[in-house]
Amino acid sequence: MNSKFHYGTDHLSIGICLDIAAGKTKGVINADAEKAILASWREVEKIVHAQKPVYGINTGFGPLCDTRISEADTSLLQSNILKSHSVGVGNPIPQEIAKLMLITKVQALAQGYSGIAPATLQRVIWHIDNDIIPVVPEKGSVGASGDLAPLSHLFLPLIGLGFVFENGIKLPAGDVLKKHNLQPLILGPKEGLALINGTQFILAFAIKAVQRLDEALNRADLIGAMSLEGLMGSARPFDARIHALRPFKGTRYVADRLFTLLDGSEINSSHANCDRVQDPYSLRCMPQVHGASRNAWLHLKELTEIELNSVTDNPVIFNADDTISGGNFHGQPLALPLDYATVAAAELGNIADRRCYLMSEGRYGLPKLLTLDAGLNSGLMIPQYTTAALVTENKSLCFPASADSVPTSLGQEDHVSMGSVSGRKLHQVIDNLEYIQAIELLYATQAMDFRRPLKSTLVIEALHEKVRQHVPHILDDRIFSEDISNLHQLITDGSFLATAGDAAIKNNIKLSHDEFGIY
Missing domain, CATH: 1.10.275.10 (Fumarase/aspartase (N-terminal domain))
Structure with missing residues (x-):
């Protein structure tokens, strides 16, 4: 120390x-x-x-x-x-x-x-x-x-x-x-x-949520890029010129990250002149969707840091003759952005589920359910059921707690924020999101296997190799919950992001920006 x-x-x-x-x-x-x-x-x-x-x-x-x-x-x-x-x-x-x-x-x-x-x-x-x-x-x-x-x-x-x-x-x-x-x-x-x-209960949950959602956002771009490679999607929608025409901070940031992650990919360049006009939204609109969630994260981060350095006591003592009974204890300034961030986290899960479904359909040269022997094997049919269940659970948690108020203290405290509920719900959604991302990673890695011998970029290949150290290629049906558990551990213990970061530094690739950091 x-x-x-x-x-x-x-x-x-x-x-x-x-x-x-x-x-x-x-x-x-x-x-x-x-x-x-x-x-x-x-x-x-x-x-x-x-x-x-x-x-x-x-x-x-x-x-x-x-x-x-x-x-x-x-x-x-x-x-x-x-x-x-x-x-x-x-x-x-x-x-x-x-x-x-x-x-x-x-x-x-x-x-x-x-x-x-x-x-x-x-x-x-x-x-x-x-x-x-x-x-x-x-x-x-x-x-x-x-x-x-x-x-x-x-x-x-x-x-x-x-x-x-x-x-x-x-x-x-x-x-x-x-x-x-x-x-x-x-x-x-x-x-x-x-x-x-x-507001320290609300604030503590907000602090940890900023960290966890930051990690989830970073994973969303990385796993989304792997899914795009597996589906042979186009990197053209990530061209900086179109995002300069609609310059939301989060959108531009995600587009830049995706473009950087895919720049120089053999897989991507192999279909540069194909007759596919445009990709489904879950691929093409990653900057807009992931980016909107990043904007929500940035707002939560900014307000959380204000609260971190605030006095939320009552009464406030300026001196013995100057004390003010005010309302700095009221949690509404954090309750609203926590509810907004809950929706933002849920949306990362929604779009990830759509990509899982897309990879299981048997389109774009991939085998149905990502298995060569479908029928005898169910392949990756049922993991998407789990993502569907989790995204629906998350939707049920998206009702804003801050939209409600129950008077307390015999009416003296006649409007309350319920921000404590907002903070706890956000973490429940992130819990589910982490499992959704583990399942998308299972799909994306399997889909990339069917593009061999073509390779992706150095960062994405490092991630693919890291996954394969924990979960082997799927040939026949097995207990997929064990694979999901292994990948969940990989993404929640920091190993997945660390692998991406190490590969980026080693190859002089910039994947982050100070504005979207927590220090």
Whole structure:
């Protein structure tokens, strides 16, 4: 671990956030941030001693905002809110997502507008640095007034309650603190509210979705190019001149990638003068379809990075005489792009399924169902059933959660974002997309085999060879779920993209662009 990130003063990117979670970068609080944190904490103390009513410091919460709390009870109020708001249900979220929640919460609080104690933030950083990750149930947030339930569970361990994962084992938080000779914290005024107000549950799912969808988009172009080679499609629709006439960023980027991937292919040049006028849309319109999904990804990335460096607390403490109860905790700014990105991810699956179907039809010189002995063998008939099932499941997940709102808190919170649902649904769609892409890769590699002895380009041939190291050419029927599982592992463990990247670097081929990166 060589690099350091300064919470509260440095700009946090998606890539840096993921690096902190992976232990590649260490997040610390420098002197400037500590000064701002301490100043805000002291302003809250002034509010308590002056007995001026300020929401969540010396009043109740939600519809109890008019109920005054005595100075003596302001600390008890903060521990009570963690306990009473811990109402999450369902399976625990992935540990990486919970760790991203911790990281993004420190970044928000370290800016010095929340009245958090420096010692409390250091304890949160201890959890991050030691990979002792709170157990957070997946359901229960409506995405406004903060992700209250999941954030409450996230910070129960600070007061010795709840559960944590240590070395992957779920343990009572109090026992783990004792083992490390740590005492539960006694929260000061405003601290409990500062910890649970915010969008960090939504944000953590958005961060991970940006990474996963970025990888899926890169694979879509690579696998799509392999499918096009298998189907002897044309690279002419990727000519930069036509995309300059309709210059969407994502479309131009995908067209350039596809043109580069196919430039110099023996397969492609072998049918340059054929009488096929134009290809089906799933081949010809890859720049437009993959590119539209890239535009959605770019929008999500830009908004996620704004949220990464925002203060989403309430009330915001400027000083003891200037506190504002606003709505920075409302998840709508991320809920909408998360829903949009869900559709974008689903569309990558839809067009991939169409290419699988196209390769099974027995057109363009390919054998029906990509087998030479159809009848006795079903060949690749049924894997496309699985892609059909998965794309339909994805369609059912595309209803925007942000289009709904259920009033809560006795009507005080009368419009909520449901962005937490948006974030979780997006990952479900990406889960399905990864299997769809594995199946398209099975089809594309098999289709390319029937074009031998002609070869494609260096990058595509490297990918074909990588696949054949894990899944042999199909001669007779076998249990294809095993092939699908092997290819799913290949694309989700990073090996597939790494192979493409290595081949591109080795041959001085540029396949990426900074604008579409996460750092």
